[in-house]
Amino acid sequence: MDLSSWFRRSLLRKGEKTKNPDPSEQTLLPRSEEEQQLGVTEELIDHVKSFTLDTFKNFPLPDDEGADNSPTTSSNTQKDLSEWQEKHATLVLSIVKELSHLRYKLCPGYLKEHQFWRIYFLLVKKQVAEYELRAIQLARLKEMAVENEKSTNSIAYEVEMSEAKQGASLALPTP
Numbered sequence: 001m002d003l004s005s006w007f008r009r010s011l012l013r014k015g016e017k018t019k020n021p022d023p024s025e026q027t028l029l030p031r032s033e034e035e036q037q038l039g040v041t042e043e044l045i046d047h048v049k050s051f052t053l054d055t056f057k058n059f060p061l062p063d064d065e066g067a068d069n070s071p072t073t074s075s076n077t078q079k080d081l082s083e084w085q086e087k088h089a090t091l092v093l094s095i096v097k098e099l100s101h102l103r104y105k106l107c108p109g110y111l112k113e114h115q116f117w118r119i120y121f122l123l124v125k126k127q128v129a130e131y132e133l134r135a136i137q138l139a140r141l142k143e144m145a146v147e148n149e150k151s152t153n154s155i156a157y158e159v160e161m162s163e164a165k166q167g168a169s170l171a172l173p174t175p
Helices: 003-017 033-037 042-049 053-057 065-069 083-095 097-106 113-123 125-171
Strands: none
Touching (some): 033 083, 033 125, 042 083, 042 097, 042 125, 053 113, 083 113, 097 113
């Protein structure tokens, strides 16, 4: 599954689940918790709305030297975005229709999908860096909690087994 089809399906599913209010009313509503966690703020939305075709066409992209070191999925296709970035991109596309239109005009004719998102995240780095860092920290804390839970469970099993062995050795008569 390529990235563009994933985004289209995600947007379609999101559209089926909720009916979006009038965009002019939407800016008056306070940001949801998900939007806050993903860094979709009024400042970001205003910044993204200022992007033009030339913003992306004239952006100096460094060479893709590190592309071979990128993580891959089980289908051996390159995974360009982190889980947080995928969620952020889906949400921004659903809120900022101007970005969705730019993506439609640029991909795949002028830019590849991964180039578009690479440019986008470089352009919004100042606005979203702290949110992405917070998400990474929360993910690490969850991993550590799961790891701690696993080690606690294994220690409890070891204690139970050693107590059972001691009880069995005491119950056996000596010849």
